[in-house]
Amino acid sequence: MNTKVLSIVLALVFLASGGAKLAGLSFELAAFERWGYPLWFMYLTGALEVAGGCGLLVRRLSALAGGCLALLMVGAVITHVRNSEWSMLLIASTILVLSALRAWLGSDDIRILAGRK
Numbered sequence: 244m245n246t247k248v249l250s251i252v253l254a255l256v257f258l259a260s261g262g263a264k265l266a267g268l269s270f271e272l273a274a275f276e277r278w279g280y281p282l283w284f285m286y287l288t289g290a291l292e293v294a295g296g297c298g299l300l301v302r303r304l305s306a307l308a309g310g311c312l313a314l315l316m317v318g319a320v321i322t323h324v325r326n327s328e329w330s331m332l333l334i335a336s337t338i339l340v341l342s343a344l345r346a347w348l349g350s351d352d353i354r355i356l357a358g359r360k
Contacts, residue, residue, distance in 0.1 A: 246345065249341065249345050249348070250299045250309070250345060251300070253296070253309065253312070253338070253342060254300050255296075256296075256338060257292045257293070257296035258293060258296035258297075260289075261288070261295075264288055264289025265289040271285060295315065296308075299312075299345070303356070304356075305345065305349060306345060306348065307349075307353050310346030310353065313342035313343040316338055320335050320339055323335050
């Protein structure tokens with residue numbers, strides 16, 4: 244699999260999703276309210292998604308960003324399970340798997356960043 248294409252696709256997903264949260268779009272506000280999460284958490288999540296999306300576009304950071312975003316997506320998966328949102332669960336699970344795949348494909352890059360060649 245071409246890691247550059249995967250990184251770009253994931254970056255677009257996270258930049259759009261995080262941007263919607265940071266912009267306070269009505270559907271994001273409604274979702275976080277429905278889930279019982281405070282408003283500040285929506286903005287934090289949006290900021291993390293945008294930061295991760297940017298990280299995916301930096302070759303040296305792309306794999307690490309993918310791993311961090313996969314961890315973030317675990318929370319999204321749990322949220323959708325708890326709220327019986329099955330179609331959204333499928334989407335979130337797919338994004339989680341693709342993010343984890345990006346991290347796995349760049350595991351050597353992550354080891355180098357951690358100082359472990």
